[in-house]
Amino acid sequence: MKILDGKDKASIAEAVMLLEKGEIVAFPTETVYGLGAVAYDPLAVAKIFEVKRRPRFDPLIVHLDGPQRLEEYVESIPPQAERLIKAFWPGPLTMIFRKRLVIPDIVTAGLPTVGIRVPSHPVALELIRTLKKPVAAPSANQFGYMSPTRVHHVARSFAERVPLVLDGGDARYGIESTIISFHEDGVVVHRHGAITTEELSEHVRIIDREKSSIVCEAPGELPYHYSPMKPLRLVNGPSDATCANSSYLAFQEPQGPLAARHIKVLSPTGDLREAASNFFSFLIELDRDDIDMIYAERISEKGIGRAIMERLRKASKRHASPLPDNR
Ligand code: TXA
Ligand code: MG
Secondary structure, three states, X not given: OXXXXXXXXXXXXXXXXXXXXXXXXXXXXXXXXEEEEEOOOHHHHHHHHHHHOOOOOXXXXXXXXXOOOHHHHEOOOOHHHHXXXXXXXXOOEEEEEEEOOOOOHHHHOOXXXXXXXXXXXXXXXXXXXXXXXXXEEOEOOOOOOOOOXXXXXXXXXXXXXXXXXXXXXXXXXXXXXXXXXXXXXXXXXXXXXXXXXXXXXXXXXXXXXXXXXXOOOOOOOOOOOOOOOOOEEEEOOHHHOOOOOEEEEEOOOOOOOXXXXXXXXXXXXOOHHHHHHHHHHHHHHHOOOOOOEEEEXXXXXXXXXXXXXXXXXXXXXXXXXXXXXXX
């Protein structure tokens, strides 16, 4: 896999040339790195599913360079969406709309809806702008494994199976976009992410998903996900970490004795945004061959902390199946 500087115009041109030929290309976004294909090209999109070993029932997000042509892809734009577009695009908010026919079924896993976002990373924007087509892209990791926040995570996962990754530096948020859908009396959050519920609720009413009967589980919302290879257990603090042959993911500097072999601290000052930006890269570092398990501290579910805990809970449900050839 070639790693090219995404700030360089020639790198963008090469990526566009590959995408036009039906290839897939990895690129940076402000949340995590994505693995993209031209959204109109079902065969190229199929390559994404193959390379990621992603089940075909799990839909992809379509990335645009701005909201100007949104109406070409979706049937209607509710007034709540107009407000959120003004407030959060470009940025890490994915909105689910009823799709038009131009979006192939493989992108949406046969659903009548499509998730769309406008990323704010300048390299992603430049890529889509130069290509002049929407880009379908999941996170650039093996299905079920942790999302890549650094270019070397992508290079390690896909080696020879993806021709090119554009380097855009470390992802700023480190957590995927927030995914929402629209309903008569408000929006439902399908995946907590980089835009917090608090931020959303300044613009729209949020429907409590547990109390609502109108929302079905999206096929991609599996109870396990984001998993390290080693089993992960949630703990309240060092005294819960009884196995010494382990890694330990702390929120702040652990208080009291801790027997773990490897320790990472997400944010010494207790800043949840900093914790989010370190989250996947630290978890990937702690997922090592020389340990039996990973302990991760529960953190406050305020702000982006909610998105971190959602991922930790899913990671604790199951550990990933072995990856044959890419680690
Ligand atoms: O930040 C992000 O969103 C990153 C970057 C690359 O943009 N992308 C990302 O994609 O996280 P992915 O494929 O790893 O996660 C997208 C999830 C799917 O698993 C699925 O649950 C949900 O988005 N999704 C996509 N389209 C949907 C739809 N039409 N209805 C419900 N959920 C949908
Ligand atoms: Mg993903």
